[in-house]
Amino acid sequence: MRILVADDNVILREGLVSLLGSRGHEVSAVASGDAAVAAVRSDPPEVVVMDIRMPPTHTDEGVHAAIAIKAAAPEVGVLLFSQYAEARWARMLLDVAPAGVGYLLKERVADIRPFLDSVQRVAAGGLVLDPEVAALLIDRRTDRFAALTAREREVLELMAEGRTNAAIADRLFLAPGTVEKHVTTLFSKLSLAPAAGDHRRVLAVLDHLAARP
Template sequence: MRVLIAEDDALLREGLAALLRAEGIDVVATLPDADSLYATIEQHDAELAIIDVRMPPTYTEEGLLAAIDVRTRRPGFPILVLSAHVETRYASELLADDAGAVGYLLKERVGAVEDFMSAVARVAGGENVLDPEVVSTLMRRGRSPLTALTARERDVLELVAQGDRNGEIAAKLHVTEPAVNKHIRNIFSKLGLFADDAGHRRVRAVLTYLREQ
């Protein structure tokens, strides 16, 4: 896998590069800002970009805007965003195109190497991965139609938003996979997401509560 890192903190930037290289991943470039992100991705034929949300010069949303620009030019290009804080609008912006291959993690998760590397692999493989704290924040703020969900359905939706597959959800909740399938069907029904809808219903279920902030 060919990975590019855009992170203004030199220590974290080099730490990420060392971690990825230790796992056999080819880090093709590291950038201290987002100005040349797209050009560098093209130059090195990168397959995944890990991007800090807040970068120079204003340290507000340069990384986010660069990530959206990349996705506009190359729909579905895998992007893993790192943020120091839960900023749900950024996750919503990136998920809005329904193309998958988006990750949003808090920087503190990088220290959990196994989980971080799993997120890298899953985003590169086309999945969406959301930080558990982001999901919990969204669920606490949830409003209708989320209020129609049962407590168990909310548990299932939270794990769906984190990117877990049905078998993984069943194991974490200590229920059968058919039970999880039934809960997910109920969630889709209550959120008005039907099989003939355009786009991936699992992504749209996540977007439903991302957009209700």
């Protein structure tokens, strides 16, 4: 897989390049959001792993770069990898790209394997959110999940992996129409009514991620 790393901290940047390269990936690196956008426009990778606070202001350059990347190349996955959890940054990104994106906190990545899995999932079009970030986005009302059947929970787990209804149907050996009914039912049970500007699939996954221990 071709990966672009964007981080102004040379130690973290080179560490990620070394880690990902040792797993057989083709990795390049830049030190700013603008450079990341330019690199993607010139030669799109499959996924960008990007810090949020980068030059020149060290505030939210990574978020704006991620939005620009998804606008220019929607097929490119973008994983924000930051020390900071901010709901407004997650909302900004999800408003324009509800799939093929992620937001992980550096301090919570104690094991390499989940991080590598997250990179793969984002590259494949999935949604990955740190539980702390997800909790900032939604009201943690976990009692709603008690109403879901075992099959509906399976469907929701696969939705959280970024799978389409067709892919879920193949995985669970169900008819596509059956999966659609399960999705509609779990939307209802999670009180996710249709509303302009809302992505019910994303909101359901956010609920699911925030409810995890």
